[in-house]
Amino acid sequence: MPRPLRVAIVGSGPAGIYAADALLKSEVAAEPGVSIDIFERMPAPFGLIRYGVAPDHPRIKGIITALHQVLDKPQIRLFGNVDYGTDIGLDDLRAFYDGVIFATGATADRALSLPGIDLDGSYGAADFVSWYDGHPDVPRTWPLEAEKVAVLGVGNVALDVARVLAKTADELLPTEIPANVYEGLKANRAKEIHVFGRRGPAQAKFSPMELRELDHSPNIEVIVDPEDIDYDEGSITTRRGNKQADMVAKTLENWAIRDVGDRPHKLFLHFFESPVEVLGEDGKVVGLRTERTELDGTGNVKGTGTFNTWDVGAVYRAVGYLSDKLPKLPWDIDSGTVPDEGGRVMQESGEHLQSTYVTGWIRRGPVGLIGHTKGDANETVKNLLEDYAGGRLHTPAAPAPEAVDAFLAERDIRFTTWDGWYKLDAAEKALGEPEGRDRVKIVERADMLRASGA
Known part of the structure; x- marks a missing residue:
């Protein structure tokens, strides 16, 4: 029986989660199945929604409810507090996954x-x-x-x-x-x-x-x-x-x-x-x-x-x-984006960097509203699945999910999980309750890790 398609997504903001949702809605999700791991450098998920939207915008923050439903799916695992380029690199990801989608957004001025x-x-x-x-x-x-x-x-x-x-x-x-x-x-x-x-x-x-x-x-x-x-x-x-x-x-x-x-x-x-x-x-x-x-x-x-x-x-x-330059990926210094065609990362030679994709602001620059990244994600995932169907993805050396856990444990990388987000979420809501507020954000990274049970 063929194993599920293994995909890593770097970035747990809207762009990354929309890509995961598109994968889960594809025909491949039914047979042979998909297995998705999302890597996030922050201890908490949601990217721009948590750290880029003004606090007096509950309507926009309500998007988290929809994103939450995606991350609740059993085919998805979250690895928070894991920084691409420091804790894990492109070669490492290629060892574990058939394809890698970068959705790291833009956070600098x-x-x-x-x-x-x-x-x-x-x-x-x-x-x-x-x-x-x-x-x-x-x-x-x-x-x-x-x-x-x-x-x-x-x-x-x-x-x-x-x-x-x-x-x-x-x-x-x-x-x-x-x-x-x-x-x-x-x-x-x-x-x-x-x-x-x-x-x-x-x-x-x-x-x-x-x-x-x-x-x-x-x-x-x-x-x-x-x-x-x-x-x-x-x-x-x-x-x-x-x-x-x-x-x-x-x-x-x-x-x-x-x-x-x-x-x-x-x-x-x-x-x-x-x-x-x-x-x-x-x-x-x-x-x-x-x-x-x-x-x-x-x-x-x-x-x-x-x-x-x-x-x-x-x-x-x-x-x-402006997006941060990503190690091991080609870079367009003028636009501050990774060069791509339809979400496929393109090298200077004009060839696709095998099994490597981008979506969201790291792909097209920081323009448009949050919802616009959904179309980006759909196009990127469509082309990834075309490459999968055409046998153009590389074969990872260690596709078993537990290989990732072993890798992080071996390097003593303290990471958070989706279950850990539920714990952090509850801790923040408990802080707000005495004041009649929905939540009070926990700020210090060490406190976030502790509350998440990392």
Whole structure:
């Protein structure tokens, strides 16, 4: 009787779990069957959902329920706290599995080349998100002394950063934020948040619901300058062809024509302002310089030669995430992705790196919403299964599942399991119960391992 198809997935975020789900729904899952091991460098699963989504987004975090149902399947095992490239390598994985799918996502900040961007008080949005989401590998404190703050970018991450900076700590207390984050936010002095986009309202990358949520806080006054409501032929074409872009533009228009209220924290959304320099004194951020832009007819913009200076004490760049280079895999340094064709990892020679695949942001870059990774996963798995049917996968030397356990034990690698997640989940919920909260995140890696029974 043929043995099940053995597949390793590196990364337990949405992309990796969607790939596992696609494998389980395939014809191969029925005969001869599939056996999937998911490797995750964090002690807990769910990747971006746990460590990249703002804590006041329970709707998005509800995606965990669907992912949870996939990981509950008996064909899947989770190996948490196992770092690819350090604890286990590509050659090791090839010894145990017919195929390997990398779904490691993107967690670092994309660089922004501006004079002054390295000043004290200039931060990457991804680092701030990791702090307020209780990531175990970042510092426990965050400097929040600035009363006026700039956020560069007009995507959902920029909105998350601006909203967390503008809300009070007590507004966020009912969420899962750990004690160190609550104490840090209580000391936050920010009263004005300025979000900057170099193009216009029709080109903003906000999702309509995320944008509208800004206005739900009783402490945040969202302000849009009527001068920033402008469209050219390209912008009108975008609105006609993109329902979401049209909804975003309508929301911004409504905010631009209303009277400014008296909520204590002001959140300004600026358009047609292209950052050109972060200003500093004595090594610290003291301002931001922008160039006023105008539409060129196509939806793009050009500089006007008019410059504005903004009095801010901190700058957050939210211009995109960047994936980490993966050992033993080819790399496109410009896009920060693994070169692929249909999810098949492609070498410089133009040949497929046998039995090796990618899906999600490590494949196509950090664009699109979480749900978009499902189509990625389906395509990647389809091609893996085609290679399996065509006899193009290599044959692993030790395909028995217990060989992986023996490998990790031999190297004294302390790992968590899916059963361990249930224990950690229960421990976090128990921490939140006395305060009437759904959960309180456990932050320290050692505490997570202990709670998981690693």
